[in-house]
Amino acid sequence: MRAVKWMIGLAGGAVLLLGAGMVALVLALDAGALTPRLVAAIEGATGRTAALGAVSLRPGLTPRLTVEGATLANLPGGSRPEMARIRRMEASLAVLPLLRGEVAFRSVTIDGADILLERLADGSENWALTPPARAATPAPAPAPAASTAPRRPIAIGELLLTDSRVTLPDPRLGTVVVERGRIDGFGEGGPVGIAARLALHGAAATLEAETGPLPAPPGAPWPLRGTLSFGANRLSAEGRLGESVVLAATLPEPAALLPLFAALVPDASLPPVLPPIEAALRLGPEFAPSDILLRLGAADLSPLVPGLALARLELRAPALDAAAELTAEGSRNGLAFRAALGLDAPGVLLPGAPEQPVRITGDITAAEAVAKLSGRIERPRSLSGATLELEVAVPDLAAFAPVLPGPPPLRDLRIEARLAAPGRVTGEIRIAPFRVTAPVIQAEGEVTLQPGWPVGLNGRIALARLDLDALMERVAATTQAPARAATHHAPASPPPAPAPAQADGRVIPDIPLPLDVVRAYRGRLDISADHLTVAGTDWRQVRGQLAMADGSARLTSFSAVTPGGPVHGEATLDAAAAPPAVTLNLRSQGPGIDLAALRRARQEATGIEGRAEIRLELSGRGATTRAVAATLTGEAGMAVVEGRLAHAGLLRLGPDLVGLIFPSIPREGLELRCLALRLSAHDGIARTQALMLETSAGRVDGVAAVNLRTEGLAARLMPDVSLLGVRVRAPVGIGGTLAAPRIGVDPGRAVGQMIGDTVANRLWRDPTVEWLRGQVTGSAPAGDCASQLRIARFGADGPVPPPQRVVPGVPRELQGTTQDLLRGLGGLLGGGRR
Numbered sequence: 001m002r003a004v005k006w007m008i009g010l011a012g013g014a015v016l017l018l019g020a021g022m023v024a025l026v027l028a029l030d031a032g033a034l035t036p037r038l039v040a041a042i043e044g045a046t047g048r049t050a051a052l053g054a055v056s057l058r059p060g061l062t063p064r065l066t067v068e069g070a071t072l073a074n075l076p077g078g079s080r081p082e083m084a085r086i087r088r089m090e091a092s093l094a095v096l097p098l099l100r101g102e103v104a105f106r107s108v109t110i111d112g113a114d115i116l117l118e119r120l121a122d123g124s125e126n127w128a129l130t131p132p133a134r135a136a137t138p139a140p141a142p143a144p145a146a147s148t149a150p151r152r153p154i155a156i157g158e159l160l161l162t163d164s165r166v167t168l169p170d171p172r173l174g175t176v177v178v179e180r181g182r183i184d185g186f187g188e189g190g191p192v193g194i195a196a197r198l199a200l201h202g203a204a205a206t207l208e209a210e211t212g213p214l215p216a217p218p219g220a221p222w223p224l225r226g227t228l229s230f231g232a233n234r235l236s237a238e239g240r241l242g243e244s245v246v247l248a249a250t251l252p253e254p255a256a257l258l259p260l261f262a263a264l265v266p267d268a269s270l271p272p273v274l275p276p277i278e279a280a281l282r283l284g285p286e287f288a289p290s291d292i293l294l295r296l297g298a299a300d301l302s303p304l305v306p307g308l309a310l311a312r313l314e315l316r317a318p319a320l321d322a323a324a325e326l327t328a329e330g331s332r333n334g335l336a337f338r339a340a341l342g343l344d345a346p347g348v349l350l351p352g353a354p355e356q357p358v359r360i361t362g363d364i365t366a367a368e369a370v371a372k373l374s375g376r377i378e379r380p381r382s383l384s385g386a387t388l389e390l391e392v393a394v395p396d397l398a399a400f401a402p403v404l405p406g407p408p409p410l411r412d413l414r415i416e417a418r419l420a421a422p423g424r425v426t427g428e429i430r431i432a433p434f435r436v437t438a439p440v441i442q443a444e445g446e447v448t449l450q451p452g453w454p455v456g457l458n459g460r461i462a463l464a465r466l467d468l469d470a471l472m473e474r475v476a477a478t479t480q481a482p483a484r485a486a487t488h489h490a491p492a493s494p495p496p497a498p499a500p501a502q503a504d505g506r507v508i509p510d511i512p513l514p515l516d517v518v519r520a521y522r523g524r525l526d527i528s529a530d531h532l533t534v535a536g537t538d539w540r541q542v543r544g545q546l547a548m549a550d551g552s553a554r555l556t557s558f559s560a561v562t563p564g565g566p567v568h569g570e571a572t573l574d575a576a577a578a579p580p581a582v583t584l585n586l587r588s589q590g591p592g593i594d595l596a597a598l599r600r601a602r603q604e605a606t607g608i609e610g611r612a613e614i615r616l617e618l619s620g621r622g623a624t625t626r627a628v629a630a631t632l633t634g635e636a637g638m639a640v641v642e643g644r645l646a647h648a649g650l651l652r653l654g655p656d657l658v659g660l661i662f663p664s665i666p667r668e669g670l671e672l673r674c675l676a677l678r679l680s681a682h683d684g685i686a687r688t689q690a691l692m693l694e695t696s697a698g699r700v701d702g703v704a705a706v707n708l709r710t711e712g713l714a715a716r717l718m719p720d721v722s723l724l725g726v727r728v729r730a731p732v733g734i735g736g737t738l739a740a741p742r743i744g745v746d747p748g749r750a751v752g753q754m755i756g757d758t759v760a761n762r763l764w765r766d767p768t769v770e771w772l773r774g775q776v777t778g779s780a781p782a783g784d785c786a787s788q789l790r791i792a793r794f795g796a797d798g799p800v801p802p803p804q805r806v807v808p809g810v811p812r813e814l815q816g817t818t819q820d821l822l823r824g825l826g827g828l829l830g831g832g833r834r
Contacts, residue, residue, distance in 0.1 A: 042072070045187075046129040048083065049073035057093075062106060065091045075126045079118060083126050087112025104155045113164035113178075125169070129215045155187040161196070172264045176200050181207075186214050194226070201263035203256075205230045231256055242285055251277040275299030275310055292317040292324070292346075307333035307402075320347025333402035337366035348380045355381055360388070367399035375419075386421040398474075405520035406512075409474040413438040427451070432459075440467040447525070454522045457548070463529040469536060476509050507711055507738040510626040513582070518553045518575040527555075536602040537563045551576030558586075563601035564593035565611070579621045582628050587615040595640070610643020610672060615794055618681070630684040630709040637690070639792040640675035641785075641799045645695060657734075657743050661700055661719045663726045671696035673801040676788035684708040690791035694801075697721045701788075704734075711738045 035055050042050040053069030067089045074083040088111045094104040117127045161181040168176060181196030194209040209226025216222045221242040228235045232253050239245030251257065254274040276297035281289045296313040310330040317324035324346040328339045342361040347353055358380045364371040371392045378385030392415040394400070397407045417434035421427065432446035442464040450456025504510075529542035544558040552574040559568040569586035592611035599606045615637045620628035646669045658665065678690035687705040694700075698721035705714050715734040721727070736742035786800045 044131050046072065047131050048075075048129065063093045065093050067091070074116065074118075075120060075124055077120050077122070077124075078116070078126055080116060083116050085114040086110055105157065107158040107160070108156050109160040109162070110164065111162045113161060113166075115164070115166045117167060117169045119169045127169075127215070128218060130218070157184070157188070159183040159186050174201060174263070183214070189213050191223075201260050203230055203260040230260070233257060239283075244285075245283045246280065246291075247283065248280040249277065251279075272303040273299060273301060275301075275313075288319070290319045292320070301330075305332070315346075317346050320350070321345050335366055335400065335402040337364065339364045353381060355379060367394075367396070369394040369400070373419075384421065384423050384427075386419070388419040390415070390417045390419055392416075405516035406514045408471055409477075410438045410441065410471075411474075428456075440470045441465065450523075454520050454548075454551075456523050457521045457525065458523040460526040460528075463527075463532070463542075465531040465533075466529055467533040469533050472509075472511065475511050505739055506626070508626050508629045508708065510624050512624050513573060513575075513580060513622075513628075515573075515575040515580055515623060518548060518573055519551045521548045522550075523548055532560065534562075537598060538601065539563075562593065562598065564595060564598040565590060567593070567614075569616070577621070579627070580623055581619065581621050583619040585617050588613055592640075595643075605648035606646040607648075608640065608643055608645060608672065608675065610640045610675075612675075613637075613639045613793060613798060617794075620684075632681045632684055632686065632708050635678070635680055635794065637678045637792040637794055638675070639677075639789045639798060640672065641789065641801055643672040643675070645670045645672050657732070661717065661728060661732060662697060662721060663728060674785035674789055676785065676792040678792045678794075681708070690788045692785065692788040694785055695721075698728075702731075706738065713737055713741055 035052055038055065039050050039052055042048075050073070051071045052067050054067070056066045058064040058066070067086070070084075070086040070089055071082045072084040074081055089108060091108045092106040094106060117125075119125055159182070161178045161183075164178040164181070166176045166178060168174065177199040179197040179199065181198070182194070184193040186192055190213060192211045192214045194207060194211065196207045198205045198207055206229045207226065209224070211226070212223040219242075221240040223240050224245060225238045226236065233251040233256065234249070236248045236250075237245055254277050258274070276299070278293070278295040278297075280291070280293045282291040283289060292315070294313075294315040296310060298312065299310045301308040301310050308330065309332075310328070312330075313326070313328040315324060315326045322345070324343045326339075326341040326343070328341075330337060340363045343349075344359045345356075346358075348356055348358045357376050357378050359376045360374070362371075362373045364373075369392065371390065373388050373390045375386065375388035378387075392413075394410070394413040394415070396409070396411050397404075397413050398409040400407050414437045415434065417431050420430045420432070422430070427450075429449040429451070430446075431449060433444060434447070436443045443461055443466070444464070445459060445461040447457055447459030447461070450458075525546045525548075527542075527544050527546055530540065532539040532542045539560045539562050542558075542560040544555050547554050547556065552572065554573075555571045557568075558570055559566065566589040567586055568589060569584070571585070572581070572583045574581040592613040594610075595612050596606045596609040616634070618632055618634035618636065620630075620632045622628045622631055647665055647667055662670070673694040673696070674692065675694075676690045676692045678688065679686045680689050681687075685705065685707055688703050691703060692699060692701045698719065700717055700719045700721065702715060702717035704716075706712070713734060713736055717732040717734070719728045719730075719732065721729075732743070734741055734743055789798060789800055790796070
């Protein structure tokens with residue numbers, strides 16, 4: 001019994017002693033007596049100087065320690081004296097470790113913390129908290145092992161942070177604002193769990209992670225697994241720091257991170273839109289990246305490049321110094337493309353990488369066309385000094401109309417070129433040399449491109465051959481409207497070999513002018529062609545200079561040698577005007593164009609033998625050839641002296657017309673003394689100022705008018721011809737259209753049908769139209785060869801036929817034969833006179 005009482009008394013004494021001790025501890029803390037021991041414990045656990053403000057203890061089963069205004073010193077040489085400042089901290093103390101001189105907490109709540117994590121100039125990390133080694137003191141006997149071992153760091157079962165700031169060691173990351181954070185297991189030597197609501201550069205985020213022991217053991221691999229989420233965007237890391245860590249990013253809404261990115265990389269050029277992004281890489285022991293993957297999803301990139309849509313982009317690289325492959329799929333203005341690019345060392349493109357050349361290869365496909373490129377970039381950091389070899393095979397260039405300004409319909413096209421960009425790849429690009437081959441073209445040259453809009457283009461283009469006829473046929477085939485049924489009145493007689501009609505029954509083709517090309521380029525090109533096929537003939541020695549600026553293109557110093565002789569001139573296409581404006585000046589050189597040679601070059605029967613002086617000064621407005629013709633204004637003239645009308649050539653005019661003008665044409669044809677033709681056009685109405693044909697059988701003059709809008713035709717010819725005793729002086733009327741002329745119609749009715757619009761009505765009182773209407777009687781407003789030829793030559797002097805001698809009583813068609821016979825008889829009689 002006495003033993004029981006003794007035990008009860010002992011227990012009561014212990015409780016009384018414990019209560020008395022707790023009261024004494026509270027009084028001691030409030031008096032600051034134990035603060036030095038707490039500071040010493042913190043300094044012993046962290047190796048840093050600590051300071052505590054007001055310290056108080058609230059007794060209970062779990063005593064709660066409150067500290068106001070605590071600080072923990074930084075490493076020497078840090079950017080500020082304190083590594084941490086704490087406005088208020090409340091800790092639930094573990095009593096028994098405290099009685100052993102150790103500090104351990106069940107939980108710690110920190111409010112208003114300001115923690116600085118930084119890496120010093122010598123590489124030291126101020127967040128590595130290690131207790132100092134205990135100084136050795138001489139002793140008669142060796143100290144126990146436990147006495148020399150470093151003390152355990154502060155252990156915190158649960159650490160809560162509120163309204164706090166953590167400045168990260170990377171200046172680009174800046175300061176993390178912790179709205180609320182929780183760390184479990186700090187300083188206990190086991191895994192540490194982390195969960196927090198954060199804000200970085202104003203972007204709200206949540207963090208969930210599990211790490212190895214904190215503080216981390218120096219030099220040992222440190223396990224890490226965590227996820228940082230910015231809304232739907234997630235960044236993750238998993239592995240062991242010091243061995244291997246896999247970093248991954250899944251960003252379905254990357255645009256939400258643009259403000260954060262702008263703060264992290266202030267000098268970067270930010271795109272206005274970003275597609276969904278997936279990325280991953282592995283960091284090795286020295287933080288060297290490997291197994292690099294970047295994948296972009298579908299996005300509309302029109303704000304970057306008009307009409308550009310990305311379907312997929314993927315970059316894979318085993319390492320920064322290993323070959324990388326970039327593949328992309330997308331479309332531009334509806335034209336799908338796929339590109340695969342190879343780079344032998346992608347790391348050299350990163351900022352701060354050493355300056356060394358990098359090789360690049362690529363394959364690009366679109367609309368069944370294939371482009372292959374290979375080369376190198378000498379200065380990849382500045383993206384300058386690029387030299388690339390390019391090979392392109394295009395089955396049909398017209399398929400690239402969505403991305404090229406007015407591409408010609410070239411097929412089976414092959415391009416070989418060398419591209420050089422001495423400056424940045426976004427600057428000037430030199431294409432020298434280049435070669436272009438296709439069934440209708442073969443060319444080479446050197447040009448310089450200046451990116452922008454319009455694109456700068458300067459240099460030279462030399463064509464070995466260009467079949468312009470075949471090219472225009474393809475243009476017409478792709479642009480001409482389907483043929484529509486048309487009803488024509490039956491002609492008074494069969495038509496005289498009409499001009500070739502289009503599918504819609506018109507002669508003048510409706511071909512779009514290359515307005516987009518003119519608007520898209522600026523600069524100057526020297527153009528030459530060895531062989532240019534025009535109207536079935538081979539033009540040689542073609543030369544010219546093409547200047548493009550402000551939506552206008554002007555071809556000057558144009559010259560060419562046609563099968564009939566040389567021509568020269570100039571032309572302008574002003575695509576900036578509304579409507580577009582076209583001018584053409586062309587004239588023959590020397591004695592004129594050999595018309596028979598032109599016919600032979602076209603493998604056609606000779607019509608007119610002789611040389612024709614030709615001159616054109618025309619202008620018009622519109623976006624197509626037909627629209628330009630409908631507004632055509634200007635002059636055109638042709639003069640021929642001392643030629644011949646071939647029998648077959650006359651028949652090409654049609655048997656009815658020839659029968660009415662030249663009955664019974666001799667097989668050898670007719671001598672041509674002169675042919676004078678001058679057309680004046682105004683707003684699409686063309687009429688003759690000169691129209692005369694004088695032959696050995698007589699002459700034909702008259703007037704004609706053509707409505708180039710409707711292709712309506714009205715003509716009145718006055719023949720004065722005698723052949724084999726048959727004299728023809730009756731007027732001949734022609735009406736209808738250029739595609740279907742009608743012989744024998746009344747000229748007045750024809751001109752009434754031809755002039756049917758307001759613009760043409762202004763010409764109703766024109767002398768030519770008056771004569772066609774029959775308002776002016778008598779012969780056509782013509783003259784002799786000399787006067788008509790002068791009009792055809794735009795008032796210039798030139799050759800005229802010699803005066804014609806006439807043997808009285810002999811028909812015109814026999815004058816030449818009779819005069820030859822008389823000259824022969826004179827020689828036989830010894831007269832010697834002619």
